[in-house]
Amino acid sequence: MTAVxxxxxxxxxLLAGITVTTVSVLCVTQLLLYxxxxxxxxxxxxxxxxxxxxSLAVLTEQTGDVIDMKFRExxxxxxxxxxxxxxxxxxxxxxxxxxxxxxxxxxxxxxLNGCLVLPMIRSVMLPDGRRGRAAGxxxxxxxxxxTLDVPVGELDRGDDQADxxxxxxxxxxxxxxxxxxxxxxxxxxxxxxxxxxIGSGLLAAVLIPGVLSWLTxxxxxxxxxxxxxxxxxxxxxLHRRFELPDAPGELEPVVLRLNELMGELEEAFRREKExxxxxxxxxxxxxxxxxxxxxxxxIRPRSQEAYRRSxxxxxxxxxxxxxxxxxxxxxxxxxxxxxxxEPGMVDVTALIERLLxxxxxxxxxRRLNVREDVPxxxxxxxxxxxxxxxxSNLLDNATCYADVGGHVTxxxxxxxxxxxxxxxxxxxxxxxxxxxxVFDRFxxxxxxxxxxxxxxxxxLALSQRIIQLLGGTITAxxxxxNFVVTIVIPAEWVDADENECGLEGHVSERxxxxxxxxxxxxxxxxxxxxxxxCG
Amino acid sequence: MRIxxxxxxxxxxxxxxxxxxxxxxxxxxxDNGQDGVWYAVNNDYDVIILDLMLPGLSGMDVLKRVxxxxxxxxxxMLTARDAVEDRVAGLNAGADDYLIKPFAMEELHARxxxxxxxxxxxxxxxxxVGDLKIDTSxxxxxxxxxxxxxxxxxxxxxxxxxxxxxxxxxxxEIWDHVYDFxxxxxxxxxxxxxxxxxxxxxxxxxxxxxxxxxxGFGYILNAEKSVE
Numbered sequence: 001m002t003a004v005x006x007x008x009x010x011x012x013x014l015l016a017g018i019t020v021t022t023v024s025v026l027c028v029t030q031l032l033l034y035x036x037x038x039x040x041x042x043x044x045x046x047x048x049x050x051x052x053x054x055s056l057a058v059l060t061e062q063t064g065d066v067i068d069m070k071f072r073e074x075x076x077x078x079x080x081x082x083x084x085x086x087x088x089x090x091x092x093x094x095x096x097x098x099x100x101x102x103x104x105x106x107x108x109x110x111x112l113n114g115c116l117v118l119p120m121i122r123s124v125m126l127p128d129g130r131r132g133r134a135a136g137x138x139x140x141x142x143x144x145x146x147t148l149d150v151p152v153g154e155l156d157r158g159d160d161q162a163d164x165x166x167x168x169x170x171x172x173x174x175x176x177x178x179x180x181x182x183x184x185x186x187x188x189x190x191x192x193x194x195x196x197x198i199g200s201g202l203l204a205a206v207l208i209p210g211v212l213s214w215l216t217x218x219x220x221x222x223x224x225x226x227x228x229x230x231x232x233x234x235x236x237x238l239h240r241r242f243e244l245p246d247a248p249g250e251l252e253p254v255v256l257r258l259n260e261l262m263g264e265l266e267e268a269f270r271r272e273k274e275x276x277x278x279x280x281x282x283x284x285x286x287x288x289x290x291x292x293x294x295x296x297x298x299i300r301p302r303s304q305e306a307y308r309r310s311x312x313x314x315x316x317x318x319x320x321x322x323x324x325x326x327x328x329x330x331x332x333x334x335x336x337x338x339x340x341x342e343p344g345m346v347d348v349t350a351l352i353e354r355l356l357x358x359x360x361x362x363x364x365x366r367r368l369n370v371r372e373d374v375p376x377x378x379x380x381x382x383x384x385x386x387x388x389x390x391x392s393n394l395l396d397n398a399t400c401y402a403d404v405g406g407h408v409t410x411x412x413x414x415x416x417x418x419x420x421x422x423x424x425x426x427x428x429x430x431x432x433x434x435x436x437x438v439f440d441r442f443x444x445x446x447x448x449x450x451x452x453x454x455x456x457x458x459x460l461a462l463s464q465r466i467i468q469l470l471g472g473t474i475t476a477x478x479x480x481x482n483f484v485v486t487i488v489i490p491a492e493w494v495d496a497d498e499n500e501c502g503l504e505g506h507v508s509e510r511x512x513x514x515x516x517x518x519x520x521x522x523x524x525x526x527x528x529x530x531x532x533x534c535g
Numbered sequence: 536m537r538i539x540x541x542x543x544x545x546x547x548x549x550x551x552x553x554x555x556x557x558x559x560x561x562x563x564x565x566d567n568g569q570d571g572v573w574y575a576v577n578n579d580y581d582v583i584i585l586d587l588m589l590p591g592l593s594g595m596d597v598l599k600r601v602x603x604x605x606x607x608x609x610x611x612m613l614t615a616r617d618a619v620e621d622r623v624a625g626l627n628a629g630a631d632d633y634l635i636k637p638f639a640m641e642e643l644h645a646r647x648x649x650x651x652x653x654x655x656x657x658x659x660x661x662x663x664v665g666d667l668k669i670d671t672s673x674x675x676x677x678x679x680x681x682x683x684x685x686x687x688x689x690x691x692x693x694x695x696x697x698x699x700x701x702x703x704x705x706x707x708e709i710w711d712h713v714y715d716f717x718x719x720x721x722x723x724x725x726x727x728x729x730x731x732x733x734x735x736x737x738x739x740x741x742x743x744x745x746x747x748x749x750x751g752f753g754y755i756l757n758a759e760k761s762v763e
Contacts, residue, residue, distance in 0.1 A: 277616055281588075284615035288636030289546030295640040296550040299557065313546050 010223070011216045019209045026204050030197045038190055045186050046133065050119045053135040053179040056088060057116060060141040060177065067092070067141055067175060069099050078181075079103065086181045087126065087134075093174040103128075109178040112136020126182055134180035140172045222247045226255065238266035271440070278442035279328065282456060286321040290314050327458040330389075331441070334465045341470060345494060346384035348412050348419065349374050355392055356410070359399045368399060369407040378412055380419050380491035386466045387489070390474075393459035394423040394485050401483065403427030418472075419491040428483035438476050439464045460485075536651050536695065537579065537712045540564040541571035541597060542586040542613060547636070551584060554640055555647065558674065559687040559694075561715035568592025575601040579711045580608040582650045584643075587614040587625060598628050609650035613638075648672065655698040662697045665758025667736065667745060669697050678742060683735050688713070692728050693736075696746065696756040705753035729754060 006012050059070040069090060078086040085103040091111055092098050100109075107127030112134060114120030119135040126132040222244045229242050241259045244251060297310040333339045352374055356363070363370055398408045406426035413420055430438070430445055437443045442457040460476070463485075467474040472489030538555055542548035543566045552564040563578070565571050568589040575583055575597070583601065587594035598610060612630040614621060625633050631653065632646055648660060648671055660672040666679045674690060676683045685693065691713045696704060706725045714724075729746060736745050747755050 277618060280617065281615040284617075284636045285544055285547075288613075288615065288638065289544055289550075291637040292547050292550035292554075292640060296554045299554060299640070313549075317546055 011220050014216050014220075015209065015212050018212050022208050022212075023205045026201060026208075030201050034194060034197050037193055041186055041189060042133075045181075045183065046121045046135065049121060049133055049135040049179060049181055052086070052181070053119045053137050053177060054116060056179060057137050057139055057177050058142075060090065060139075060175065062141040062143050062173060065173075067098055067173065072099055075101070084130070084182050084184065086179065088180075089178045091176045091178070093138075093176070098175060109134055109180050110136075111176050112178050113138040113176055115139070123183075124180055126180060130182040130184060131187065132180050132182040134178050136176055136178040138174055138176045140174055143172070219248070222251055226251065226258075230258070233262070235269065238262060238269055275441050278457075282324055282442060283321065286317045286324075290317050293317075324456045324458065327456070327462055331458070331462055331465055334462075334469055339469060341383045342385070343381050344384050346380055346382055346387060346491075348378040348380060348387075348421070349376055351384070351388060351391060352395075352410055352412065355388070355395050358392075359395055362399050363408070366399070366402065367405045368402050369405075371407060371409045373409070373411040373413075375413065378414070379494040380414070381494060382419065382489060382491040383470060386470060390463040390466050390487065391421065391423075393463045394421075394487075397459055397485075398423050398425035398483070401425055401427065414491075414493045415488070417490055417492065418488050419493075420486065420488050422484060422486045424482050424484040426482055428478045428481050430478050430483065432478075435476065435478050439474075463487075536581040536654075536691065536698075537561045537715065538563075538647065539571070539574050539578070539580045539583045539608070541566075541568065541574075541583065541589065541594070543567060543589050544586070547586075547613070550640070551643065554644070556715075557687075558644060559691040560647075561691065561713055563715050563717075566590075568594070568597045571597045572600045575606055575608065576604040579708075580606065581654050581712060582647050583608045583610045584647070585610055585612050585630070587612055587616065587621070595624070595628050598625075598630060602629050607654065609654050611643075611646055611650055645672075651698075657698065662694070662700070664697055664700045664745065664756055665743075667697070667758070669694060676736075678736060678739075681739070685732070685735060688728055689732050689735070692725075693732055693756075696754065700756045703749050703752045703755045708753070 056069075056071055061068045061070065067090070076086075079088060079101040080103075082103065085101065087101045087104045087109060089100040089104060089109040090098040097108070104127060110122065110124060112120040112122060114135065114137050116137055116139055119137045121133055121135045124132055124134045226242060226244055226247075229240075233240055241262060242255050244255050247255055293310050293313050297307060330339075352372065356370060356372070362368075395408075395410070398410075402408050402425035408426075409422070409424045411420075411422040434445055439460050440457075441461040443461075444457040464474050467487050467489060470489045472487060474485065474487045476483070476485045478484075538560045540548055540552045540555070540562060542551065542564070545566065548564050548566060552562045555562045563574055563580075565574060566589075568591045571583075571585065571589070572592065574580075583606075585594050585597060589597065592600075594612065594614075598612075601608065601610070609631045610629065612625045612633040613636060614625065614633060615636040617635045622633055622635075631650055634643060634646060651671075652658065652660065660670060662669040662671065668677045669675075671694065676685055676690065676693060692709065695709060695712050709725050729748075733744075733746050736742065743758070745756055745758065747757055749755055
């Protein structure tokens with residue numbers, strides 16, 4: 001088998017297509033998943049930071065001019081610890097820093113002016129160099145005793161405005177509270193998730209092609225096996241049939257049809273071979289006869305009578321061979337589509353009469369009973385020459401193969417626009433298997449070629465081709481010892497009465513046509529291999 | 536020598552049979568397999584020329600039956616089919632040689648000669664018995680270098696005797712191998728021809744007796760002197 005580059009194989013295409021698609025979809029899905037998780041985690045982080053900021057804001061009060069940050073008295077552990085501390089910073093609107101967590105030392109956090117409900121949150125760089133997030137709220141600290149009656153999360157701008165209206169802001173100061181927290185926990189969680197996703201993605205990218213490769217190899221195996229089997233078939237291996245024991249459903253009809261085709265091919269090759277062999281035999285045998293006869297004559301001087309005898313033998317051989325060749329040529333002409341149909345008026349009754357007359361000597365010699373069932377003056381429009389050749393072959397066979405003292409029947413009739421002619425003879429001993437082959441070229445029930453030239457086994461083959469050319473059908477059956485050939489051809493029936501009464505010219509024309517047909521038939525004698533040659 | 540020709544195509548059969556008869560062989564011929572088997576089984580042929588395609592019984596079937604009958608005949612097959620498988624099938628079936636139609640008559644004769652030599656275990660076309668020399672390719676007989684002209688029948692008889700030189704050959708054996716069904720012969724025809732042969736082969740002074748009579752058994756061709 002010619003090696004096909006792997007890149008051009010169906011397997012590679014499937015593999016590449018599925019792998020690229022799957023890995024791409026997987027990558028995009030993983031990326032989206034990661035972004036979703038990150039967003040969610042950052043949102044949770046921010047929510048917790050915002051909550052911290054709000055809780056500190058609640059603990060910030062104004063007493064007179066003094067901003068009192070109650071959380072400073074009991075600093076939370078998160079702000080106080082030295083390792084990964086959180087930071088806060090409270091700035092007055094004037095810009096003075098009112099308070100800051102101790103761990104902040106001199107560093108400052110950026111001023112983030114969010115509101116209580118929506119603290120402003122940003123990523124920042126913490127003073128100790130860590131990455132972090134900071135949430136800032138700008139608010140008026142509660143005056144001592146005042147309740148912050150706006151529950152967090154339910155406050156909208158309208159209400160806020162309403163509250164602000166009731167407060168005397170002339171003495172109230174605005175402060176900005178910023179709380180910052182390192183994001184290392186968040187970052188490391190995200191990094192873990194990221195590595196997990198990337199790891200699983202890479203694993204999939206390696207596993208998917210591997211598994212796919214195995215799967216495609218496994219499921220493409222029947223296809224590969226079929227291709228190998230087809231590749232190994234040559235003209236000599238046409239008897240082989242394809243076998244795919246584990247063929248998938250889609251391949252079953254393919255294999256079935258392929259095997260049918262192989263069968264047909266094998267049969268066609270066999271027939272072709274047999275035909276060539278038969279044709280060679282058919283031409284070699286008369287040549288052998290001629291050569292042997294001539295060489296024998298020339299071995300030594302002979303009498304004039306001996307020479308005449310040899311020459312007569314050779315002449316007969318030449319005539320017989322010529323007849324075989326003419327029939328073969330006629331077949332070849334029809335096969336190649338060069339033979340045209342030339343319709344004309346044909347008096348079928350007269351044609352059959354004439355042909356029976358031609359075989360009368362044989363009919364007498366073999367004591368045959370001939371029954372003719374043909375309506376008088378049956379005239380149709382068809383190709384008379386070709387019909388003549390067919391009928392001549394049929395009657396020749398019938399009179400030749402009927403048993404001595406048996407009977408031959410010829411029937412002709414019109415059936416709608418079809419001419420039906422049946423030629424039958426008694427004494428048929430052909431088996432069912434032999435009947436199938438009666439139309440094969442050179443086929444004879446008897447394998448010998450004793451009658452080379454006459455009954456060369458081409459008559460029925462030629463008849464079949466001619467009838468097909470005329471658009472009709474020919475069938476042969478062996479019915480209770482009777483060999484029956486029926487031909488049906490489309491033919492326009494010509495009313496004989498009309499011809500005779502109305503147009504005398506037609507009558508003479510028909511006669512002429514008949515004569516012409518006769519002449520043509522005689523001219524085509526070579527195409528009638530069997531004529532007068534048997535018996 | 537006795538040859539059977541089984542060939543259904545009359546021009547070939549007639550020419551082959553006639554030409555072999557002209558060479559002095561006793562030839563029977565038939566155009567169908569059944570008769571071919573009958574002839575082959577009931578007569579002691581030296582060579583059978585058999586067409587592969589015969590009406591009634593195919594050449595292969597004839598070959599099989601002839602072999603089953605234990606015939607000593609060598610078989611030359613004639614066939615118009617030149618496909619290798621046809622030839623191989625014929626040879627495998629037991630044919631000794633084959634010839635594809637059309638063939639040269641000369642070649643057929645040469646092949647028949649080869650088969651006859653093989654039949655009598657001879658290697659050369661020249662048979663030598665003492666100073667007697669028979670060249671079967673040219674059909675000439677010499678004794679001590681002097682050519683002895685013989686008729687076809689005499690020649691055929693001599694070749695048969697020479698082929699079995701040193702063996703006693705009965706009259707019926709001579710009859711079987713030298714005469715065919717077309718021969719019009721009477722009971723003592725063999726003796727008559729033996730006499731003719733002796734006359735021609737032992738005529739010159741110094742030519743010793745070649746054909747010896749074994750009374751009650753037949754004849755023996757032998758260069759050595761023997762008591763009659």
